Amino acid sequence: MRSIGSIMLLCLLLMTCSTASAAFNRTAGLPTILIGEVRGYGENELIPKYFEDFRDELAAALQQSNKVNVDVSRIMLNADQPSEEDKLFSLIHKDAIARGALYRREYANAEMIRYADVLLGGGDPKKGRSYFQDDNITKERMKRAGKPYELTFTAVKQVNEIGQRYGVDYILFVNLRDADVWRKTGGIFGTHPDDDDFRGKKVLVELEYYLVNAKTGMVYEGQNAEKKTSLTTNALVGKYGNDFTVHDMVNYILKDQAEKVADGVINKALKAVGGK
């Protein structure tokens, strides 16, 4: 009778296990990356549509690699009304940028400059700016490029909490620093500029990505830049026809960039900050 009871208990246990949701489960043994914030802290910012597209492309590229689990629960951001958590992620993102070797004050936006001035100058947040440009310091910073570094003490604590809350190993931040389209004056196509047509224009997209280890607070920074000149674009016009627009071009470049970021995260960043 006792054995019958234990078998029944086993059956009931099996039932409860199998009825639980099995969809979209994380693959065991793979590191989990939370896509934290994709934003532009540079001078020229893209319109929100491209950020949305880029987030989708990035998440899809990481998922399709089958080498990491991707947590996309923070993919839907409402930049107009940032929540307290949005502000926290923004703070960590700015901390990672300011402490990295790739930060350039002259290309950053006002929000970024305000944060970095206080952090790098070691000043009082209430007093504001205490950082002044020093070429030697910039050179020293550039030497550290490609090497992992640590966030500030408070940011490390916040990263640890976020890691536990979401159950993730790493948090990914992308700074779409610069995106610009301009007419190529003096070029052969520059004499016939057309707003709807890509010919005679240049497109530039620059971005940096930061992978933060949620346990240690160590950061790896990488950068990608894509500059399409008329030579490249003429080839693309040949491929896509004369109606290849700026919109298509930016989409094309962002897709390319998303794949490069995913590649960099998997092959470089994960190894650098203690990937499995």
Next chain:
Amino acid sequence: MVGRIILIATLMIGLIMPTVEARETFGVVDIVSRIDESMTNLDGDELNMFHSVTDVLIADLSPIVDVIDLTGEVTAARLDELILQLNQGNCSELADAHCDYIIYGFLMNFNRSKGDRIAGKSEAVTADVSIRVVDARTGVCVFIAKSRGIAVARGVRVGPMLRIGSFEFSEEQLIDALEEAAHGLAAQLRENI
């Protein structure tokens, strides 16, 4: 004797129940366009075309999960507002549908691709579609998939044409491209469900 009967009954329930309970319900909302409207002559009519993505997703996913079409729950004019709410993690409007997950998505880009030669045709329409899957209870996004569909013109083109810049193409061509993208999305979903 009674013990044996209870044991057999429990075993049978244990075997049957998982297959009954494990089927989750997915609700699908039509995709919306994220494309700059000034570039094309697409207007409100494209909603009918976008519904082909929903149809394909339902057909491809229904063998493994229960799928329902949620687009009927909202009017076409309110679709954008509903997507905005879903994007902010608010699923309350679709609570009556009792879904486990809600699928919605976007047409990211579409254009012709001159170089992709398919079946001897030199001009094809490409459509990039992305979908997001949100947990209907929490509103949290759990999965993202993206796929591209390519379609060439079918026979003689008649009727009103769609336009991108000066390039004209038929509605069927866009629908074919959307359906191909939707098959790709459904395949990615099936791998993860």
